[in-house]
Amino acid sequence: MIQNIEVLNLNYSSDHRPIRATITMEKIKKIRTSYTANPNSMLKTLDEINKYRENIASHLPTLLKLQDNCSIQSYYDKIVNSISESLQNSKIRNTNNIKTNIILSENTRGLITRRQSLQRTKNKTRAMKNEMAALYKLINKRIKTDYAIYRTNTIVKHIEHSGSTKRAYKELQINKNWIESFKKKENILNNRKDIINIATEFYKTLYSDQKYDHLHHTNINCIHTKINDCRVSPFDTEEVSNSIKRLKIGKSPGADHITNEAIITACTLLSPSLTHLFNRILESAVIPKQWAESIIILIYKKGAPHDIENYRPISLLPCLYKIFSCLINGRIRAILESSQPIEQAGFRKSYSTVDHIHTLDLLMEKYQEKQRTLHIAFIDYKKAFDTISHTSIWNTLEEQGVNTEYIEIIKSIYNISTGRVKLEKIGSSFPIKRGVRQGDPMSPTLFIAVLESIISKLDWQKCGLYINGHYLNHLRFADDLVLLSESYSQQQFMLQSLNEHSKQVGLEMNLSKTRLMTNSKENRTIFIDNIPLKYTEKYIYLGKQMSFDRNSNDQEIERRVHLAWNKYWCHKEIFKSNMPIKLKTKVMTTCILASLTYACQTWKFTTKTRNKISTCQRGMERSMLNIRKVHKIRHTKIRLLTKATDVLSHSLKLKWKWAGHVARLQDGRWTKRVTTWTGPQGKRYRGRPLTRWQDEIIRIAGHDWIQKAQSRERWKSLEEAFTREGVLENP
8 A cells, every 4th residue: 555645846957756655565574683792792891890790799609509409400500590690780881871982083973963963954055055065075084084093993902912913803893794605416595594404404414323323322331331430539629710711712602602701700709619510510420401502603614615515613612511521621631641642743732733744844855865765645534523423432432441430421411412503593403413512622632532543453563664663654633644655555555444444433534635645756546435546746734835846845935925925915904004113013923924934843944945034024024114125225224123023033943942842852752753763775866965954953063963952051052053044144
């Protein structure tokens, strides 16, 4: 029905006039879903923090009375409600209902007020109309200027406080990118309902474990019948407090919207109640129902954005569960760590990616020098953390000596585990029958334990490379595996046996991404499940490009320079702004140079590579100061302005410290064994040998550098000579 028809008598030069009417339609328009901010967001002011602590303290007598008079579920709900209510009541609200704009300046707000008053004036004079036209242009310029100043001030605040640009950009973010579409069979769907349904169905299928249902039933019954007489000790308040203090800030909360900051702020007050709750759970192996549900968000990795397999599922879990998980993880990790071999460097204390990068780099260097064949297989698992069977977890924990009470608690969590995918809204719930939850503190420990149970059963005792009386047949960093052998037949045997044993625990090799590399002149095809594996000349392993090419070291440094420049231009808003030079230098040191010098401990610093590194840093310094080469300003004067750390000296210092660290290792890890190994039997190429990793160390410390490095003071005294040698003299 059409109502309220009227002609708008505007002053047009035409005889046409616009008509305005009200159209009443029977079809009800669907209202867009309203999105509200997290009601339990961070406490921003000191007054809110103090009020929040007072509110928590007022709930403590009630919690104390309920400790032994209610079920675990009721007691947990009471703790969560107490925290939520305390947060809500601690918010200091604006009683005047006056909205303050923190972005626009007072001058700009005055211009907007003047424009509004002119707009409300009915009979405008020509001067008023001209003033309004000028105000529209001026206000637009002022808003842009004010917003730019606001962004700059926010970035400066975070750089000065924590040095984190990520937190600054997160605070300035005014929108959230949605996943635009997903591919289903051959069609690309962009309807919002279709997208959430595709994601839900994909992870429902991924986490289902139909192939292992009978295996689960049998093994769970078996494990239930085993009783461990050794009782576990209860948690104490100090142990819980330390776990709370280790929580990271700025992380997304679970479904209860309680953030880590809320727990950390009231750590002293909440620790006794949480300790009592956790001990009751430890004793009964009964968990609150909220701990079983995971809110799954999708993090884009790389590849086609419409392919759902190119996203990593992260589980958002309740903060209180993560505290409990940290406590359990701390206890079982001490037991499982004893079963981990030196080949595993992932998620282990005192190990890093540089350990395996260094080991593999030296192996390739020594085999190339002696003209011996080396076969390398880089294994990629398909959704490794999401596909291991729960049965294999229970069996592994039992085999490696974990107490039955801890196993029962972990089982009680995983046996009733469910998930819901969250995009702009949350999808339907589905059971999780396999995999470990990414985002759970226990997950890395459980995964590497299962991986060890697989490889320990393989018949690889005489496979691989014979190094100083020991066989090295593989390296692993979490789920990144590298298989090493000297023959094609041995490599094929290792790949096939690994593939078969991996399937028994639910892991599946991604044959399309698994790559082979060799320095042999003949590349013989290896088939796994009737699928040929591809050979490659270059492979990015743990962030470093590996290759048998003679110029592999130069290529890696060129790649690092390229990545550093990409990182630089990602922070263009900072480096090309009028911010103080001191802050620009701080960002360059923490963000850019860290990217440039990654794994520099394994580099060979030739004159060419030193020039590349220095040139990169000097170019960035000129760029952030808006100085061009035609200005003929020497780099020494620019360095006096920036006061930046010399990246070449810093890289050499890291290499020198790493060499001393490797020399002093006493745990028998492959990092030192390969470093001290003279290499396989063979003949070198004729002519000048290629630069070795330890050549420049020997030039300063001599051939007995490993013995000299045993004394930290003596090694430190030689450091200056090594780092000074790398700095190019000023012309």
